[in-house]
Amino acid sequence: MKKVDLNCDLGESFGNYICGMDDKVIPYISSANVACGFHASDPSVMSETVKMCKDMSVSIGAHPGYADLVGFGRRNMNVSPKEVKVMVQYQLGALSAFCKANGVELSHVKPHGAMYNMAGKDMKLAEAIAEGIYEVDPDLILLGLSGSCLIDAAEQTGLKSASEVFADRAYEEDGSLVARTKPGAMITDEDEAIKRVIEMIKSGTVTSITGKPVEVKADSICLHGDGPKAVAFAEKISKRLIEENIEICPIKEVIESGED
Numbered sequence: 001m002k003k004v005d006l007n008c009d010l011g012e013s014f015g016n017y018i019c020g021m022d023d024k025v026i027p028y029i030s031s032a033n034v035a036c037g038f039h040a041s042d043p044s045v046m047s048e049t050v051k052m053c054k055d056m057s058v059s060i061g062a063h064p065g066y067a068d069l070v071g072f073g074r075r076n077m078n079v080s081p082k083e084v085k086v087m088v089q090y091q092l093g094a095l096s097a098f099c100k101a102n103g104v105e106l107s108h109v110k111p112h113g114a115m116y117n118m119a120g121k122d123m124k125l126a127e128a129i130a131e132g133i134y135e136v137d138p139d140l141i142l143l144g145l146s147g148s149c150l151i152d153a154a155e156q157t158g159l160k161s162a163s164e165v166f167a168d169r170a171y172e173e174d175g176s177l178v179a180r181t182k183p184g185a186m187i188t189d190e191d192e193a194i195k196r197v198i199e200m201i202k203s204g205t206v207t208s209i210t211g212k213p214v215e216v217k218a219d220s221i222c223l224h225g226d227g228p229k230a231v232a233f234a235e236k237i238s239k240r241l242i243e244e245n246i247e248i249c250p251i252k253e254v255i256e257s258g259e260d
Contacts, residue, residue, distance in 0.1 A: 004201055005162070005220035005251045006238065007031040007143070009063055009112070011049030012040035021230055026052060028234040029223065030250045031059040033110045033143070036091030039065030039073025043094075050098045059250035060104060061143065064091035065112030073113035074180070081128035084115065088132040096136075108162065108251050109133050110143035111150070119153075120145045120176060126153035134159055141251055146216040147175040162251045163217035165200045167193045167237060168224060170209045175216065178209050190233050194240050197221055201246060219254050 010026065011034040012019040019040060026032065032053050035041035041049075053060045064087060065073030079087075092109065099106045111119055111129055119125040126149035133140050134157050144150025146163035154161035168187045170178040178185040187193045200206050200218040208214045223234050241248055 001245055001247050002201060003247045003249050003254045003257050004218060004241065005030050005059075005254050006223060006234075006241075006248050007033055007061070007110070007164070007220050007251070008223045008234070009033045009035065009110075010053070011035045011045050011063075013045050014040055014042040014069070022049065022052065024231040025223065025234050026056050026058055028238040029058060030248050031061055031108065031220065033061045033063035033108075033112075034095055035063050035065070035112070036095050038067045038087065038091055039069065039071075039112050046095060047098050047101075050095070050102050050104065054102050054104045059107045059252065060095075060099060061108035061110055061141075061251070062092050062095045062106060063110055063112050064088045065115050068114075073115065076114045076118060081124045084119075084125055085128040085132040087115075088129050089136055092133065092136045106137070106140065108141040108143050110164070116145070116150075117177065119150050120148035123149045123153065126150045127156065130154050130157035130159055133157075141255060143220060143251065145175070145177070146218065160255055162219040162255055164220045164222055165197070165206065165216050165218045166222045167197045167233075171206050171214050171216075173208045173210055173212050173214065175214050184209055190229060190236055193233065194237050197237060198240065198244055201241075202244075219258070220251055 006029045008029045010022045010032045130153040141160045142154040143162045151161045205213045
């Protein structure tokens with residue numbers, strides 16, 4: 001039986017602002033990427049999100065991003081690898097405290113937004129992120145875009161990695177995600193998105209926006225929890241995976257099964 005992780009970015013509300021439908025999506029996922037206060041979240045939200053994950057037996061990962069609340073961490077920033085490294089370590093420290101307070105372990109790290117996309121193509125940034133994680137906890141898993149510099153940097157640093165694919169995002173021919181500002185960047189048809197997910201898991205390919213096949217490795221599938229159809233999509237995709245005899249389990253289990 002094939003195994004795959006379903007992950008979702010959670011805990012991105014802050015102050016009076018509500019983002020996402022965390023409590024509705026979480027029953028369908030196996031891993032959560034919890035915002036750490038830079039691009040979104042605040043201490044109260046982080047604490048409550050960790051507790052919710054614990055109650056639902058969902059694996060917890062850190063979701064560090066750029067300090068850009070206004071742009072939700074999706075704007076490219078001109079920061080040095082050294083700055084990125086300490087940003088990641090600072091945010092890991094914050095979430096780790098809430099995990100420790102609640103008696104749960106942190107399992108993985110997935111950079112957010114612009115940090116994720118920039119490091120996917122910039123080896124120096126990717127290395128800074130991997131080194132920052134390794135120095136905090138070498139047992140953490142780095143979750144990055146399949147075929148990206150983040151995966152290469154993890155291997156080079158000595159971290160375990162998990163390759164991520166996106167159900168609702170279009171791909172360029174080089175395996176990177178189509179920028180959100182471009183037409184066709186988002187896959188809005190649920191049936192089409194699910195079809196693409198099954199293809200990525202079973203055949204290891206996805207059709208790019210130009211129509212050419214792109215090789216991918218699908219250890220983990222990202223679900224976005226802030227769209228109007230997020231809950232329906234999460235329910236449909238989890239149901240379809242079960243029908244296809246694909247087991248949904250946390251990232252760590254997927255990685256360990258691949259090592260057997």
